[in-house]
Amino acid sequence: MDNVSSNSSSPRAGRPRSERTRHAILDAATDLALEGGRVPTIDAVASRAGVSRTTIYKWWPSSAAVLAEGLLDRFHESIEFDDALPVREALTLQVDALVTLLRDTPAGQLVRQLLAAAASDRALGLAMLERWLEPRRATAAHHLERGVQQGGVRADVDTTLVVDALFAPVYHRLVWGHAPLDDNLARQVCDLVWPAVAAPTTAPTAAS
Amino acid sequence: MDNVSSNSSSPRAGRPRSERTRHAILDAATDLALEGGRVPTIDAVASRAGVSRTTIYKWWPSSAAVLAEGLLDRFHESIEFDDALPVREALTLQVDALVTLLRDTPAGQLVRQLLAAAASDRALGLAMLERWLEPRRATAAHHLERGVQQGGVRADVDTTLVVDALFAPVYHRLVWGHAPLDDNLARQVCDLVWPAVAAPTTAPTAAS
Numbered sequence: 001m002d003n004v005s006s007n008s009s010s011p012r013a014g015r016p017r018s019e020r021t022r023h024a025i026l027d028a029a030t031d032l033a034l035e036g037g038r039v040p041t042i043d044a045v046a047s048r049a050g051v052s053r054t055t056i057y058k059w060w061p062s063s064a065a066v067l068a069e070g071l072l073d074r075f076h077e078s079i080e081f082d083d084a085l086p087v088r089e090a091l092t093l094q095v096d097a098l099v100t101l102l103r104d105t106p107a108g109q110l111v112r113q114l115l116a117a118a119a120s121d122r123a124l125g126l127a128m129l130e131r132w133l134e135p136r137r138a139t140a141a142h143h144l145e146r147g148v149q150q151g152g153v154r155a156d157v158d159t160t161l162v163v164d165a166l167f168a169p170v171y172h173r174l175v176w177g178h179a180p181l182d183d184n185l186a187r188q189v190c191d192l193v194w195p196a197v198a199a200p201t202t203a204p205t206a207a208s
Numbered sequence: 209m210d211n212v213s214s215n216s217s218s219p220r221a222g223r224p225r226s227e228r229t230r231h232a233i234l235d236a237a238t239d240l241a242l243e244g245g246r247v248p249t250i251d252a253v254a255s256r257a258g259v260s261r262t263t264i265y266k267w268w269p270s271s272a273a274v275l276a277e278g279l280l281d282r283f284h285e286s287i288e289f290d291d292a293l294p295v296r297e298a299l300t301l302q303v304d305a306l307v308t309l310l311r312d313t314p315a316g317q318l319v320r321q322l323l324a325a326a327a328s329d330r331a332l333g334l335a336m337l338e339r340w341l342e343p344r345r346a347t348a349a350h351h352l353e354r355g356v357q358q359g360g361v362r363a364d365v366d367t368t369l370v371v372d373a374l375f376a377p378v379y380h381r382l383v384w385g386h387a388p389l390d391d392n393l394a395r396q397v398c399d400l401v402w403p404a405v406a407a408p409t410t411a412p413t414a415a416s
Contacts, residue, residue, distance in 0.1 A: 188369050
């Protein structure tokens with residue numbers, strides 16, 4: 001549950017205090033969003049955090065950008081899984097954690113609203129990518145690479161494509177709403193992808 | 209290239225004229241959107257189509273809803289494929305047509321903007337589902353069912369899940385922008401999904 005601060009390795013004068021302020025702003029934006037189910041205004045975030053608008057704009061271009069970062073910090077534990085788990089199980093649990101997060105908490109509608117806002121706000125889109133999607137993709141890619149090293153996953157696996165195949169159906173159902181985020185979705189998606197991902201276990205009849 | 213009108217089987221007094229008006233409105237919204245790269249206003253659509261706002265609101269709740277329907281009609285040919293094609297090839301071509309449409313025409317950014325607007329407009333979301341996504345899903349499901357009948361696709365295929373797996377990565381890349389809509393994407397996605405979809409061709413060693 002340790003939050004990983006990207007600034008923790010660059011001590012500077014005043015850092016502890018500004019770090020406290022940053023976290024107060026992130027917490028305020030996230031709490032307001034989870035309570036209200038929508039992206040809060042800058043004024044509401046400033047008021048809740050006890051800072052000025054200027055302080056917020058020093059670090060972020062919009063309240064949506066604050067929220068994108070705050071949501072990641074808040075739900076960071078949902079992308080941390082033990083390397084002791086078999087790769088397929090670790091990936092299934094990761095997809096299932098996303099399903100549960102998007103279905104059972106306000107994070108689902110917040111992510112949907114942030115994605116919608118990102119369609120006309122390039123900086124927010126980049127923040128969402130950097131703070132929300134890429135860390136989750138990196139965790140999944142880590143497990144796939146672990147599988148390659150351990151021999152259970154094909155050495156020529158297309159990591160970008162497989163990570164898309166694992167997570168895209170979850171976001172697709174969130175955004176379009178054509179089918180529910182079922183309890184079984186994560187396992188079904190992993191079962192569907194796995195035959196193409198697993199290293200061949202039979203005798204090598206057709207090498208290359 | 210025939211547009212299929214869902215009303216063509218219910219003749220009523222005045223239908224031909226109102227049909228012409230409907231099509232003029234759909235064409236106006238679609239032309240304006242493709243020229244401008246964004247959802248047009250109701251006033252712009254009314255002006256281009258030579259009708260009143262009231263006439264448009266008689267049939268649609270918003271210009272976005274008009275556009276959702278107009279875009280489907282305009283790009284309807286991208287979901288029509290010959291049943292003479294092998295199932296896997298028909299599905300690959302369908303995904304590839306979507307990749308090309310979303311990448312190489314303004315339809316991509318329009319779909320992204322309509323999806324964004326749908327996050328806070330339930331009627332639009334339903335129109336997008338009904339007019340854009342479901343007809344494409346139905347075509348893909350048709351090919352999968354054809355494959356079951358012909359024996360190339362597993363009889364227990366989860367059609368909803370497989371259709372998600374085929375199309376979700378395309379929309380995922382459109383919405384998040386984390387990876388490009390490559391020329392190879394459609395084939396890669398189909399190759400990834402196919403081992404889990406194909407009916408077993410080996411001797412039945414473990415039935416059921």
